[in-house]
Amino acid sequence: MTPQGFEEIPHTADVALRVWGQDLTELFINAARGLAWLMADPETVHLGKEVALDLRAPDVETLLVTWLGELIYLNERDGVVFTEFDLEEVTPTHLRGTARGGRAGEVRHFVKAATFSGLAIRATERGLETTITFDV
Amino acid sequence: MVEKKNFRRVDKFIWELPKETRPDMRVPARIFATPEMLDSAFRDRTVEQLVNTTTLPGILKYALAMPDFHEGYGFPIGGVAAMDVKTGVISPGGVGYDINCGVRLLASHLEKEEVAPYLRDLTNALYRACPSGVGEPGRIRISGRELDELVVEGVKWALKRGQARPEDLAHTEEEGTLPGADPSKVSARARERGGGQIGSLGAGNHFLEIDVVEEIYDPEVARAFGLRENQIVVQIHCGSRGFGHQICDDYVKSLQTAIQKYGITIPDRELVCAPIDSPEGRAYYGAMACAVNYAFVNRQVLAMGVREAFRDVLQGKVSNFDLYQVYDVAHNIAKFEEHEIDGKRVRVCVHRKGATRAFGPGRPEVPKAYRDVGQPVLVPGSMGTESYVLVGTGRAMEIAFGSTCHGAGRVMSRSQALKKIWGADLKRELEEQGLVIRAGSTKGLAEEAPAAYKDVSQVVEVVHGAGLARKVARLRPLAVIKG
Numbered sequence: 214m215t216p217q218g219f220e221e222i223p224h225t226a227d228v229a230l231r232v233w234g235q236d237l238t239e240l241f242i243n244a245a246r247g248l249a250w251l252m253a254d255p256e257t258v259h260l261g262k263e264v265a266l267d268l269r270a271p272d273v274e275t276l277l278v279t280w281l282g283e284l285i286y287l288n289e290r291d292g293v294v295f296t297e298f299d300l301e302e303v304t305p306t307h308l309r310g311t312a313r314g315g316r317a318g319e320v321r322h323f324v325k326a327a328t329f330s331g332l333a334i335r336a337t338e339r340g341l342e343t344t345i346t347f348d349v
Numbered sequence: 350m351v352e353k354k355n356f357r358r359v360d361k362f363i364w365e366l367p368k369e370t371r372p373d374m375r376v377p378a379r380i381f382a383t384p385e386m387l388d389s390a391f392r393d394r395t396v397e398q399l400v401n402t403t404t405l406p407g408i409l410k411y412a413l414a415m416p417d418f419h420e421g422y423g424f425p426i427g428g429v430a431a432m433d434v435k436t437g438v439i440s441p442g443g444v445g446y447d448i449n450c451g452v453r454l455l456a457s458h459l460e461k462e463e464v465a466p467y468l469r470d471l472t473n474a475l476y477r478a479c480p481s482g483v484g485e486p487g488r489i490r491i492s493g494r495e496l497d498e499l500v501v502e503g504v505k506w507a508l509k510r511g512q513a514r515p516e517d518l519a520h521t522e523e524e525g526t527l528p529g530a531d532p533s534k535v536s537a538r539a540r541e542r543g544g545g546q547i548g549s550l551g552a553g554n555h556f557l558e559i560d561v562v563e564e565i566y567d568p569e570v571a572r573a574f575g576l577r578e579n580q581i582v583v584q585i586h587c588g589s590r591g592f593g594h595q596i597c598d599d600y601v602k603s604l605q606t607a608i609q610k611y612g613i614t615i616p617d618r619e620l621v622c623a624p625i626d627s628p629e630g631r632a633y634y635g636a637m638a639c640a641v642n643y644a645f646v647n648r649q650v651l652a653m654g655v656r657e658a659f660r661d662v663l664q665g666k667v668s669n670f671d672l673y674q675v676y677d678v679a680h681n682i683a684k685f686e687e688h689e690i691d692g693k694r695v696r697v698c699v700h701r702k703g704a705t706r707a708f709g710p711g712r713p714e715v716p717k718a719y720r721d722v723g724q725p726v727l728v729p730g731s732m733g734t735e736s737y738v739l740v741g742t743g744r745a746m747e748i749a750f751g752s753t754c755h756g757a758g759r760v761m762s763r764s765q766a767l768k769k770i771w772g773a774d775l776k777r778e779l780e781e782q783g784l785v786i787r788a789g790s791t792k793g794l795a796e797e798a799p800a801a802y803k804d805v806s807q808v809v810e811v812v813h814g815a816g817l818a819r820k821v822a823r824l825r826p827l828a829v830i831k832g
Contacts, residue, residue: 225393271605271606272605289591292484321792323552329617330442348422348594
């Protein structure tokens, strides 16, 4: 069972997540939680590392890919899976906040990248929603 | 919505979707498949992604899907498209994140029975010599100017460092060096990721395998490739690691603004692109070529690790433990090539995403030793199943820009595989069949289970039947190493 805020949807070769949230901040946090869930069992992550992030992009989808790409890069560099997020500001072109994480006891996937494949953030009844395909 | 009835059969294994099917198509789409395989193209987004590919500016003749097709991102996997160099575009989504993911085949002088008593020791030695899995550093760590030299020179750099033999270069696509690499177009982050991973397999579907040549279909070509029945050979499947992933990621993001600048409309943002003849297009090609060369060196350094492991385990026990290189092929790449289109020689940029170059006899790009017969094509099967060595054909030059399939092609998602297959059970099952397995994770093993893939033999039958390549030899795995 996946926690509320994202769910896996079928993809033949890679992994795709449908993500939703009431606003951009919640959508971005749920997308990051979904990424963590793909990478490892979040229950087994020992929190110990905190990073401050300040990211800019020309549009909201590129900002989402940049945000997830940053977490993927830090995962490969430091072996850290980020599971807790405190985002002070999320606009369509700017994100500022902190991510907390640590090494995971149970690793699931090595995620290569968050892609733009079919990526579009849409307004729905439950706020905002999008589908993200990850290359694994 | 495109349906099967929209396709017309132009040959036994070729199905064409006319360009009138969707208003934004510039050329028709073609799928190489049996009727049953074609049905499977509608079970995921393969057809939609192939049609999207036909909309790219400058695409020539048709967008193609090889019979191992499945849904990817941007192009479908198994996708091939050739772009006019003057009017066409280059797209990172037509190459993928694992730039120059590819396969290398090494052949031994040994028979299966000579290796059998040492197979477990050999597998353990290979596991130690060839780092695999998430976060494992490579056999070599470099940075700064030396990394720049490596990505420009490719396998020539490895030769200088004592990590290659001259004959390894001759038997590598592009002789292990794609021209036009420009390290100034590679980000600091890609360099940082790449510096410590040279000589590592990585995770996912990458593997190292000890195989036996189980059957020869074409003795003359097999002889030219140095292959014979019952011979022990080794396959290495991996790519450009974090270096390539970062380069693709950087350019998929940065080119999002280039499409606006050049007024290009695309149906999927992962198909982002830039004119080949533009500063942005040249920058991507220069960086991509760096990753191509990085991947050639990665497989080269691993090949030296494999040779070391064979020496360490077999020295004094067999007469000749040496391994020679049959060939090394890329299957995620964009390259400039000349092809005959409508009776004229045309310079094009061929994108192959999950597809292999398969040049026929006589082409100057084919190594001298193989030029009379054609290029070796290496088609690994799924884990535990057979792999094939094929040879490129003149027919592939006519109908597919000298391209063919790259593997079996997935049919089952990773989560489906995990639900249906228990990694530990699969490992036991494969071991009961006599296969030696060293894997970092049993879950990773389950995701790559044979049931998650098409039957590689069926894929190869389509390739052979359509004339995209001809069967030369079938390999059966004896030992598998996975991250």
